[in-house]
Amino acid sequence: MTNEFHRFARTGKTLRAWQEEALRAWEKSGRVGVVQAVTGTGKTQVGIEAACGELAQGGKVVVVVPTTTLLNQWRGQLSKGLPSAHVGLLGDGNFASFDHHDVVVSTIQSLERLAPVRRGLLVADECHRYGAEKWMTSLRTVYTGRLGLSATYERGDDGDSRLAAYFGRAPVYDIAYDRAISDGIVAPFKLAFVGVALTRQEQEDYDEASSRSGKARRALVEDFGLRKEPFAEFMKDVTLAADGKWRTNPGEAHAQAIKFLHNFTKTRKIVAETQTKWQLLESLRPLVGDAGGTLVFTQTKQAARNAASAFSDVGRGAAFIISGMKSDEREEILTAFRDGHKSVIAAPRVLDEGVDVPDADLGIVLSASSSRRQMIQRMGRVLRVKANGSHARLLILYAEGTMEDPARGAHESFVEIAWDVAAASEIFGSRRSISDIMTFLAS
Secondary structure (H helix, E strand, O other), X not given: OOHHHHHHHHHOOOXXXXXXXXXXXHHHOOOEEEEEEOOOOOHHHHHHHXXXXXXXXXXXXXXXXXXXXXXXXXXXXXXXXOOOOOEEEEEOOXXXXXXXXXXXXXXXXXXXXXXXOOOEEEEEEOHHHHOOHHHHOOOOOOOOEEEEEEOOOOOOOOHHHHXXXXXXXXXXXXXXXXXXXXXXXXXXXXXXXXXXXXXXXXHHHHHHHHHHHHHHHHHHHHHHOOOOOOHHHHHHHHHHHHOOOOOOOHHHHHHHHHHHHHHHHHHHHHHHHOHHHHHXXXXXXXXXXXXXXXXXXXXXXXXXXXXXXXXXXXOOOEEEOOOOOOHHHHHHHHHHHHOOOOOEEEEOOOOOOOOOOOOOOEEEEOOOOXXXXXXXXXXXXXXXXXXXXXXXXXXXXXXXXXOOOHHHOOOHHHHHHHOOOOOEEEEEOOOOOHHHHHHHHOO
């Protein structure tokens, strides 16, 4: 083992092959770059090993996280991996500095308060989150070592160019699902899209709202110059126009933006709240009862509450996690799920990133997101390797004939990633029987 890898091994933890490869690639790129690895593969350990190497050379390390939840998670992992290092927190009422600590874990919101050092390494967890212009001043170039960690580095908006200037345009190393599954790092999985039909009235309301939002969008692009693509940039422009801040005819742009937002929101509400999805969910109770833990991903807080209520008497019961909960209340629910005292957790977006979710082998996406990143994160929540070697299952509900329908191109970028690497994948239309779905998803 070379001296270079001797310092990587100082944590005492045996690295997976991909983690050693990733660290080599990062070193070869001048210790600047992004390691992209799908959820569940062990990105955190790559950051810890890089931090260890920096400390061994006499440097300091800052780990940047997007949420306060991740502050304590990273401190716990660093304390285990680097027990001799002094690790402090910055943010959420903590005020660590390099004067007293070797490693500082900081929220992106608090990073500007940290006085940098001459030699240092910045590890950016969920680095794709920092492409917004307001965060870039915090990512200082004085840190000659820069390691970004992400499951999905590409944002699809102008934040990509800002991140490229700091970390590099492309990941220096990428481990995707095919490699992760073949190496036994994550579990093989079955993927099912299950369609429901809107009621006649829901379909009429959806078509009308969809037509109005489409007309408003064309007007905003053609008449006022809003960016058509990518959609994230269009939505940023819509927000400006809705606030009356658009540069061209702000009054008329405001009216069209409000019309677009009203109708676009209405279409999302219809597909998220259709009763046919809840009827299907009721039919899945036996599947949930046999699962080794189920996560239900919803669009809204109320939907999370409703899903928890629907499964309250299945297995050992259900709970929901929503934003605004106290951290100890959320951790109590996660602990109960981890220990088998709860069988189901329902949540909107709070489980998508930055939360250490206990093992589950069934994921149900009640309202599918058009975001590839969010779908990949959700799938990763159920792909941890199972003790009994069983498959994970991901079930995605969609309303036929709507923005959620794969037949209309929905989830195309996610399907490109997940469809072919799944052990089995199938689309079930609303006419298929529930027994067909249950047979396909049987553990």
